[in-house]
Amino acid sequence: MTRQREGSPFAGLSTVALKEAADHMNSARIHLVMLLVILTAIGSVYAAIGQIKATIGEDQFLFLRLFTTAQQPLPSFVSFLGFLIPLVAIALGFDAINGEYSRRTLSRVLSQPIYRDALLTGKFLGGLIVIAICLLTLWLLVTGLGILSLGLPPGGEEIARGLAFLFASFVYAGVWLAVAMAFSTLVKSPATSALCALTLWLVFTVFWPMLTPLVAGAVAPVDLLDPMTAVHQIAVQQGLARISPNVLYGEATLALLNPATRSLGLLFPSQLSGALMGAPLPLSASLALVWPQIAGMIAALIVLFTIAYVSFQRQEIRA
Amino acid sequence: MSAAEAPVIEAGGLTKRYGRFTAVDGIDLAVNKGEVFGLLGPNGSGKTTTILLLLGLTEPSAGTIRVLGLDPLRKPLSVKRRVGYLPDQIGFYDHLSAEENLAYSARLAGLASAEANRRISDALARVRLSDVRGKRVATYSRGMRQRLGLAEVLAKGSEIAILDEPTSGLDPQSTQELLELIRELAADGVTIVLSSHLLAMMQSLCDRVALFSRGRIGLIGKVADLTADVLGGTHVVEVEADGIDLAAVLKDAPHIAAVTPLRAGRWRVDADADVRADIAHRTVQAGGALSGMTIRQSSLDEVYARFFEGEDHDQAA
Numbered sequence: 065m066t067r068q069r070e071g072s073p074f075a076g077l078s079t080v081a082l083k084e085a086a087d088h089m090n091s092a093r094i095h096l097v098m099l100l101v102i103l104t105a106i107g108s109v110y111a112a113i114g115q116i117k118a119t120i121g122e123d124q125f126l127f128l129r130l131f132t133t134a135q136q137p138l139p140s141f142v143s144f145l146g147f148l149i150p151l152v153a154i155a156l157g158f159d160a161i162n163g164e165y166s167r168r169t170l171s172r173v174l175s176q177p178i179y180r181d182a183l184l185t186g187k188f189l190g191g192l193i194v195i196a197i198c199l200l201t202l203w204l205l206v207t208g209l210g211i212l213s214l215g216l217p218p219g220g221e222e223i224a225r226g227l228a229f230l231f232a233s234f235v236y237a238g239v240w241l242a243v244a245m246a247f248s249t250l251v252k253s254p255a256t257s258a259l260c261a262l263t264l265w266l267v268f269t270v271f272w273p274m275l276t277p278l279v280a281g282a283v284a285p286v287d288l289l290d291p292m293t294a295v296h297q298i299a300v301q302q303g304l305a306r307i308s309p310n311v312l313y314g315e316a317t318l319a320l321l322n323p324a325t326r327s328l329g330l331l332f333p334s335q336l337s338g339a340l341m342g343a344p345l346p347l348s349a350s351l352a353l354v355w356p357q358i359a360g361m362i363a364a365l366i367v368l369f370t371i372a373y374v375s376f377q378r379q380e381i382r383a
Numbered sequence: 384m385s386a387a388e389a390p391v392i393e394a395g396g397l398t399k400r401y402g403r404f405t406a407v408d409g410i411d412l413a414v415n416k417g418e419v420f421g422l423l424g425p426n427g428s429g430k431t432t433t434i435l436l437l438l439g440l441t442e443p444s445a446g447t448i449r450v451l452g453l454d455p456l457r458k459p460l461s462v463k464r465r466v467g468y469l470p471d472q473i474g475f476y477d478h479l480s481a482e483e484n485l486a487y488s489a490r491l492a493g494l495a496s497a498e499a500n501r502r503i504s505d506a507l508a509r510v511r512l513s514d515v516r517g518k519r520v521a522t523y524s525r526g527m528r529q530r531l532g533l534a535e536v537l538a539k540g541s542e543i544a545i546l547d548e549p550t551s552g553l554d555p556q557s558t559q560e561l562l563e564l565i566r567e568l569a570a571d572g573v574t575i576v577l578s579s580h581l582l583a584m585m586q587s588l589c590d591r592v593a594l595f596s597r598g599r600i601g602l603i604g605k606v607a608d609l610t611a612d613v614l615g616g617t618h619v620v621e622v623e624a625d626g627i628d629l630a631a632v633l634k635d636a637p638h639i640a641a642v643t644p645l646r647a648g649r650w651r652v653d654a655d656a657d658v659r660a661d662i663a664h665r666t667v668q669a670g671g672a673l674s675g676m677t678i679r680q681s682s683l684d685e686v687y688a689r690f691f692e693g694e695d696h697d698q699a700a
């Protein structure tokens with residue numbers, strides 16, 4: 065006997081996604097978080113503009129400096145995004161499923177002719193729509209601010225690199241949205257799931273960078289007589305660090321927005337022979353460089369979404 | 384058997400286990416078209432689980448279900464398209480208006496927006512929520528929410544309406560309003576499955592009831608038949624008399640099922656007919672002094688109390 069289900073699992077998907085997106089757009093929670101992001105973004109870009117104007121030089125990619133230049137005490141625009149995007153994504157997703165339980169709307173919604181797939185995927189898509197709109201707005205805002213204050217338009221490659229950066233940010237936000245939604249299906253109370261997601265966020269942004277050298281030191285101690293052990297330790301440390309999506313995102317933006325970046329790992333002098341130090345890589349080479357990072361984030365997103373999916377499909381409607 | 388006669392809901396040996404706990408334990412059930420069917424039982428006796436099984440919202444551990452001739456597990460979308468559900472303690476999206484909540488459900492059900500708007504307006508008018516249709520549901524009272532839930536079932540154009548504890552937590556006036564709406568729904572020919580532990584309500588509303596106890600159906604049938612089966616009679620006479628033993632006096636009287644002493648000089652007589660004249664006659668003949676007699680139809684309350692007598696309710700919860 066075939067266990068084929070009747071109809072499409074995606075019946076109602078767009079309805080759910082649009083409703084969720086509309087809800088987010090109207091919710092005070094998201095307004096607050098977005099206000100925070102936009103204010104800090106404008107602040108950091110404004111500071112960067114001042115810095116760029118002061119040290120005007122021969123730079124082929126002046127426009128990309130907008131995103132990466134930091135002026136004390138403000139960090140750069142990209143480090144702000146790396147820090148705040150997870151917050152936006154968590155705010156969008158932490159009560160996606162358990163919120164429906166606590167509002168007692170789940171059984172009513174699922175008694176409509178849709179599958180659970182549509183509800184979960186729709187909620188995820190709804191969150192992604194909002195993130196895409198926010199990131200695009202932010203990017204256009206920063207670019208516009210740059211054109212106005214620097215007085216020069218971005219070049220073709222700068223726009224292409226900017227779009228690639230936008231895509232990387234979108235995937236990064238998707239990972240955190242999937243984290244938040246996974247917690248919202250695994251944990252019954254919205255407050256607890258929010259705390260779980262925020263804890264993970266703190267671990268990866270604050271503690272992970274401190275922790276990886278310690279663990280790497282314990283796992284792969286350096287033997288002073290064997291220089292290769294030092295290389296090994298660094299490889300272990302980097303491998304561990306890259307478990308964190310924040311690190312992956314940081315590396316991806318570094319290579320995309322700083323075309324002179326040649327490698328994201330260790331580089332030996334022999335590998336550099338003949339290279340022009342500081343010369344920019346073509347866009348295709350930069351993309352090839354960050355592809356593992358982007359693919360890693362997409363994989364993490366899929367794994368997390370699958371966890372949420374499986375746990376939601378197995379859940380009893382009755383809370 | 385023609386389609387009209389075939390039961391619209393059929394369950395056979397339906398079982399649902401949560402781990403080691405058996406919530407529904409092999410129940411058999413058939414609900415006919417146009418019937419108002421009551422699921423009656425204490426909390427935790429398996430009523431809601433049975434409803435979720437009928438809707439395909441949870442998978443049975445064993446047994447078969449057919450709703451409108453379809454298996455809710457294999458054809459969940461077809462079943463859910465034709466069956467309306469009013470959950471226990473219904474929730475709505477509080478930040479949306481009544482209208483927007485119903486519009487969302489209608490879109491999920493795949494209705495075209497013109498058709499949906501027409502149906503929603505009609506449904507809201509029927510449950511008397513037209514005046515507050517644009518208000519956020521957060522401002523609604525419990526009774527209004529239940530009515531809104533019923534409006535959703537109406538707007539869906541359901542052939543079967545499954546209502547889980549529709550009146551729990553409502554004040555008497557809201558309860559009456561809701562019951563009136565349910566009666567109207569039944570008058571339209573919608574098959575209604577209703578769960579409750581409120582017996583008086585079920586007695587006035589239901590054609591047939593099933594008595595649930597610890598995941599099993601103890602009794603199933605018409606309210607009158609159940610009272611006759613469990614209590615042995617449909618009428619209860621309370622007799623006050625002095626100087627006789629009523630049980631002995633009525634020993635060979637017809638129609639009488641049981642004589643229970645209540646306290647000295649007071650008895651309760653269960654009978655399947657109005658036996659007051661006979662009791663009076665026999666009492667006086669035996670030399671007793673009859674001082675009072677009242678009669679009432681036995682209610683589902685008594686069936687319930689008798690049926691669940693000695694049952695450990697904590698076990699069931």
